[in-house]
Amino acid sequence: MKGVFVLNLMFSFLLLLYPSTSFPLCTNSEAPFTLKTALKFCSYNGSSCCNSTVDSQLQKQFQDMNISDPSCASVLQSVLCARCDPFSAQLFAIDTETRTVPLLCNSTVSTNSSQSNQATNDFCSNVWDTCQNVSMLNSPFAPSLQGQAGAPANSNFTKLIDLWQSKTDFCNAFGGASTDESVCYDGEPVRLNETRTPSAPNGLCLEKIGNGSYLDMAAHPDGSNRAFFSNQQGKIWLATIPKVGSGGTLELDESNPFIDLTDEVHFDTAFGMMGIAFHPNFTQNGRFFASFNCNKGKSPGCTGRCSCNSDVNCDPSKLGTDNGAQPCQYQSVVAEYTSNGSATQSSSAENARPSEVRRIFTMGLPFTSQHGGQILFGPTDGYLYFMMGDGGGDGDPYNFAQNKKSVLGKIMRLDVDNIPSAAEINRLGLWGNYSIPKDNPYSEDENLLPEIWAFGFRNPWRCSFDSERPSYFMCGDVGEDLYEEVDIISKGGNYGWRVYEGPYRFNPTSSPGGNTSANSINPIFPVMGYNHSEVNKKIGSASIIGGYFYRSNIDPCMYGRYLYADLYSGAIWAATEDPENSGNFSTSTIRFGCARDSPLQCSSVPGSDLPALGYIFSFGQDNSKDIYLLTSSGVYRVVPPSRCNYTCSRENATAVEALSPRTSPLPSHSNKLTPINLLLSAFLLLLLCVA
Numbered sequence: 271m272k273g274v275f276v277l278n279l280m281f282s283f284l285l286l287l288y289p290s291t292s293f294p295l296c297t298n299s300e301a302p303f304t305l306k307t308a309l310k311f312c313s314y315n316g317s318s319c320c321n322s323t324v325d326s327q328l329q330k331q332f333q334d335m336n337i338s339d340p341s342c343a344s345v346l347q348s349v350l351c352a353r354c355d356p357f358s359a360q361l362f363a364i365d366t367e368t369r370t371v372p373l374l375c376n377s378t379v380s381t382n383s384s385q386s387n388q389a390t391n392d393f394c395s396n397v398w399d400t401c402q403n404v405s406m407l408n409s410p411f412a413p414s415l416q417g418q419a420g421a422p423a424n425s426n427f428t429k430l431i432d433l434w435q436s437k438t439d440f441c442n443a444f445g446g447a448s449t450d451e452s453v454c455y456d457g458e459p460v461r462l463n464e465t466r467t468p469s470a471p472n473g474l475c476l477e478k479i480g481n482g483s484y485l486d487m488a489a490h491p492d493g494s495n496r497a498f499f500s501n502q503q504g505k506i507w508l509a510t511i512p513k514v515g516s517g518g519t520l521e522l523d524e525s526n527p528f529i530d531l532t533d534e535v536h537f538d539t540a541f542g543m544m545g546i547a548f549h550p551n552f553t554q555n556g557r558f559f560a561s562f563n564c565n566k567g568k569s570p571g572c573t574g575r576c577s578c579n580s581d582v583n584c585d586p587s588k589l590g591t592d593n594g595a596q597p598c599q600y601q602s603v604v605a606e607y608t609s610n611g612s613a614t615q616s617s618s619a620e621n622a623r624p625s626e627v628r629r630i631f632t633m634g635l636p637f638t639s640q641h642g643g644q645i646l647f648g649p650t651d652g653y654l655y656f657m658m659g660d661g662g663g664d665g666d667p668y669n670f671a672q673n674k675k676s677v678l679g680k681i682m683r684l685d686v687d688n689i690p691s692a693a694e695i696n697r698l699g700l701w702g703n704y705s706i707p708k709d710n711p712y713s714e715d716e717n718l719l720p721e722i723w724a725f726g727f728r729n730p731w732r733c734s735f736d737s738e739r740p741s742y743f744m745c746g747d748v749g750e751d752l753y754e755e756v757d758i759i760s761k762g763g764n765y766g767w768r769v770y771e772g773p774y775r776f777n778p779t780s781s782p783g784g785n786t787s788a789n790s791i792n793p794i795f796p797v798m799g800y801n802h803s804e805v806n807k808k809i810g811s812a813s814i815i816g817g818y819f820y821r822s823n824i825d826p827c828m829y830g831r832y833l834y835a836d837l838y839s840g841a842i843w844a845a846t847e848d849p850e851n852s853g854n855f856s857t858s859t860i861r862f863g864c865a866r867d868s869p870l871q872c873s874s875v876p877g878s879d880l881p882a883l884g885y886i887f888s889f890g891q892d893n894s895k896d897i898y899l900l901t902s903s904g905v906y907r908v909v910p911p912s913r914c915n916y917t918c919s920r921e922n923a924t925a926v927e928a929l930s931p932r933t934s935p936l937p938s939h940s941n942k943l944t945p946i947n948l949l950l951s952a953f954l955l956l957l958l959c960v961a
Contacts, residue, residue: 293758293853294356295741297364300711301760302356303792312351314459320354328353335406342401348457349374349397350410357460360453360851365741370410375454376445393456394445398437402430409433411444453851462849470844471827474862475914476881478870479512480520480905486545486644487890487900491552492617497892498528499905502542504535504562508620511892512869514824514909519869529607529622536565536572539593541600544643549686550652556609556616559630559654559686561643564601566634574601574632575701577661582676583783584668589636592662598634602641604656604702605629606686630654630686631702633677636670637662640729640748648683649740653707656682657745659729665750665776666768668783671726672791674718677701679767681730681745681759683710683723711762726765726793732816732888733759737895739819746816746834747796750776754814755796756834756845758853766793798832798845798855805841813837817889822896825911827918833897835886842886865913870904 294302296319305318311329312320320328328350337343352361352372359365361372374394405428412433427433434440448454453462483501490496495513500506505527512518535543541563549557564572576598578584586597606627609619635641640659647654660666660679671679684704695703701721712718729748736742743759753772757765768776769786773795778785802812817834832845832855845857864872864881873882884902891897899906911918 295359297358299761312354314354317356318354339404342404352455372455373446375456391456394441470858473916475911476864476906477868477909484900489893500546503537504532504543535562545645547645553617561604561645576634578636592637602633604631628703642730654684657730665778667780671767672786679727681724682721724763728767734818736819746814755799763794798857826920863914
């Protein structure tokens with residue numbers, strides 16, 4: 271046992287060695303875009319971080335340097351143009367420092383580097399050898415600009431040999447290796463290794479630890495083995511999670527919720543409590559948040575502005591009723607609550623007061639579907655992210671998702687720690703009690719909504735930040751007729767809807783709100799997804815459930831893969847990034863099974879070996895990074911593959927040969943489903959997620 275413990279400890283340590291910024295990303299934290307015309311100064315074609323304006327600015331900077339030597343001029347032009355590289359965020363190390371030039375390759379390449387052999391070039395030495403005695407004005411290599419101690423600052427110093435004592439000093443300041451955490455610049459656009467995609471895991475083994483049906487899960491911020499679970503009706507429970515392999519079940523008292531908001535929440539076919547989020551400092555301040563729907567016809571406090579308004583060329587009087595509801599009768603709400611404990615005892619509080627501390631956000635919904643509602647705190651910035659669908663209606667008829675004056679079809683980013691005065695909120699036209707982070711992409715544009723972080727979504731359903739690489743902000747987005755998608759979310763990104771549905775052009779049948787032309791946008795296409803025709807053919811529909819990168823050491827063969835599923839439980843996917851840090855993924859459906867030594871017995875779909883999960887509502891993650899499936903039939907956890915007799919060469923445990931688990935069929939895009947009895951909330955969420 272000691273050997274197993276030590277190996278697990280070593281594996282857990284290795285999991286920490288992952289970069290925080292990866293995949294193609296620009297220095298402004300926005301995604302690269304496809305150039306419609308070639309740049310004149312910088313030789314980047316296709317995907318780039320520079321538009322023609324930035325290209326002209328770089329050209330002027332280069333001209334102002336007044337470099338007379340052609341060889342040095344060519345080298346310096348390429349260095350300046352590294353700003354345009356799709357991996358410029360990594361080249362300029364935006365997460366850790368402020369650099370005036372990219373990290374110059376020094377020929378050192380770690381064994382874990384995903385960069386191609388171009389990084390073996392000693393480009394830093396090349397820059398020094400070519401330019402050391404060449405005069406350049408306004409040098410980007412001045413020690414003061416790099417935060418380094420070098421030669422004394424003097425405007426008369428124009429040569430590298432004057433600014434730096436030696437090549438060694440120069441390359442210590444500007445050079446670096448290509449590692450698993452960074453890329454370096456060798457004078458050419460960054461290229462990553464072309465690697466063979468590893469084979470898919472043998473299977474995903476599950477154990478059932480709870481019978482309840484929940485919509486959301488949030489790990490307790492105190493780092494313990496506790497987590498909060500919420501249902502669509504409006505209750506949140508605090509539960510203790512048993513250790514993997516202990517044989518224990520979820521310790522949760524249904525009769526004693528942490529908080530009961532059912533009097534506030536409107537629970538109906540498409541409505542209810544959609545998400546919960548606990549403040550990063552919850553253990554000190556006791557603050558937590560709930561996202562839910564209310565009915566202004568029944569709740570006096572349900573009074574928000576209608577999202578169909580003159581600002582977005584929408585007249586609610588012309589919408590008519592939707593499923594019997596008047597426009598903006600139902601509201602989307604984010605409210606703040608507090609735990610019963612004092613500021614120093616919040617982590618031990620087992621109940622909370624059901625009265626609101628403040629209303630963070632309230633908005634009237636034009637239709638009765640596609641309003642998302644998940645909320646998350648960013649792991650590095652501490653801001654609240656609010657996922658909102660396009661508001662419903664066939665094909666987003668008012669084009670809300672593309673309209674940057676509308677909050678519909680958006681991911682919003684709010685500061686809930688700095689609350690303006692009521693007068694300031696009214697002056698700014700905010701939707702509630704929050705302020706705008708200064709680095710939101712439209713925070714300075716009075717004609718656009720400053721709350722927007724990203725846009726072009728139909729109905730984002732379950733987003734997550736990678737616990738090892740927080741820049742990987744992944745969201746599932748439910749499609750309409752053709753395609754279900756997963757996106758990597760970046761600042762200011764346009765994810766295409768309703769100009770595109772996934773990778774396909776979308777042609778709306780009705781457009782009272784006008785159209786957006788494909789040529790006028792730079793859409794970011796999905797990194798993974800599936801066609802409706804590939805799954806659940808007998809049901810005739812599909813609805814994606816976004817998941818998590820698997821970061822637990824329980825199943826080492828699943829480590830680093832992104833797991834996602836379809837609502838109807840017929841398919842679960844594992845996606846592998848290839849090459850690593852590239853933002854390119856290969857996906858495959860994986861079989862899944864339930865171990866016979868599961869703490870709670872797993873039933874099977876009649877006439878099939880498929881475990882009867884019912885509908886998969888959400889994935890969850892605890893403080894140990896273990897992954898959970900929240901389904902209509904209960905709570906399931908990913909466990910060692912050997913407990914399902916799945917093989918994994920990296921697993922330390924021994925397969926239980928005596929047990930023959932119930933498993934799903936081998937990977938298939940069309941798994942048979944037999945009707946089963948589902949809880950009421952399952953039926954309601956089915957109607958919520960599917961257009």
